[in-house]
Amino acid sequence: MAKRIDVADLDIYYGAFKAVENVSLSVEPRSVTAFIGPSGCGKSTVLRSLNRMHEVIPGAYVEGKVLLDGQDIYASDVDPVNVRRTIGMVFQRPNPFPTMSIYENVIAGLRLEGGKRRKGEMDDIVEKSLRGANLWEEVKDRLSRPGSGLSGGQQQRLCIARAIAVEPQVLLMDEPCSALDPISTLAIEDLIEELKERFTIVIVTHNMQQAARVSDTTGFFNLSAVGKPGRLVEMAPTETMFSTPTQQATEDYISGRFG
Numbered sequence: 001m002a003k004r005i006d007v008a009d010l011d012i013y014y015g016a017f018k019a020v021e022n023v024s025l026s027v028e029p030r031s032v033t034a035f036i037g038p039s040g041c042g043k044s045t046v047l048r049s050l051n052r053m054h055e056v057i058p059g060a061y062v063e064g065k066v067l068l069d070g071q072d073i074y075a076s077d078v079d080p081v082n083v084r085r086t087i088g089m090v091f092q093r094p095n096p097f098p099t100m101s102i103y104e105n106v107i108a109g110l111r112l113e114g115g116k117r118r119k120g121e122m123d124d125i126v127e128k129s130l131r132g133a134n135l136w137e138e139v140k141d142r143l144s145r146p147g148s149g150l151s152g153g154q155q156q157r158l159c160i161a162r163a164i165a166v167e168p169q170v171l172l173m174d175e176p177c178s179a180l181d182p183i184s185t186l187a188i189e190d191l192i193e194e195l196k197e198r199f200t201i202v203i204v205t206h207n208m209q210q211a212a213r214v215s216d217t218t219g220f221f222n223l224s225a226v227g228k229p230g231r232l233v234e235m236a237p238t239e240t241m242f243s244t245p246t247q248q249a250t251e252d253y254i255s256g257r258f259g
């Protein structure tokens, strides 16, 4: 079931360096939210703090709150591994496990969870996830071949299938199309449109047309100078952001005057 995210007064650090300051925002269930902004303003850092991936970097930590349907994901009794299962992530470069078959790639997350599942049940999950990622028709006759044998766009859809196989409630996507050609990019964008019926989606993108095409809400991040923390300047329905932003910096960025 898709869930909502509420972030309050979030500061994000890499050791002594405060990379992001004072972010508060909300993400509605079953919606697509895009984070845009110039390089280094902290989009990926904020994204990774939403499923506790940030803290895997030594010395990295956050202050503030991230709530998933009202539950603090940073509470002391919460297991970060569970958080990452509930809030899945797709990365910039497709990263299927190269020696694993397409089939094994899809169920890799389930295998990590342990527990016994019958072969028939696994087959169903593989088919459903690959269908969900719009990849089934292209790979159904070669499920036992290595995932690395697929095209870049297919590999990224395989990674999306792997992410949705564990039925997360939120899907975070960090520039999922930046390594893909335009046709594969459109395939992923169509897929995002379908996935939002089941998942809450947050996507970081450098491509403003992409943000305008796929998202319901857009957040614009910026930083006042190199070495200063990034901030969320403005967040609003995507149409509003691209037609009548309230902040000059947003207007300058979306009209291509900087970044």
Ligand SMILES: Nc1ncnc2c1ncn2[C@@H]1O[C@H](COP(=O)(O)OP(=O)(O)OP(=O)(O)O)[C@@H](O)[C@H]1O
Pocket (backbone or CB within 6 Å): 014, 017, 019, 037, 038, 039, 040, 041, 042, 043, 044, 045, 046, 057, 227, 230
């Ligand atoms: N592992 C790290 N260790 C230390 N500092 C980091 C690390 N990763 C990112 N940073 C710093 O945190 C700040 C925000 O980086 P981040 O990658 O989140 O920005 P971004 O907006 O996603 O940039 P881009 O669009 O270039 O990917 C930058 O100053 C960056 O140098």
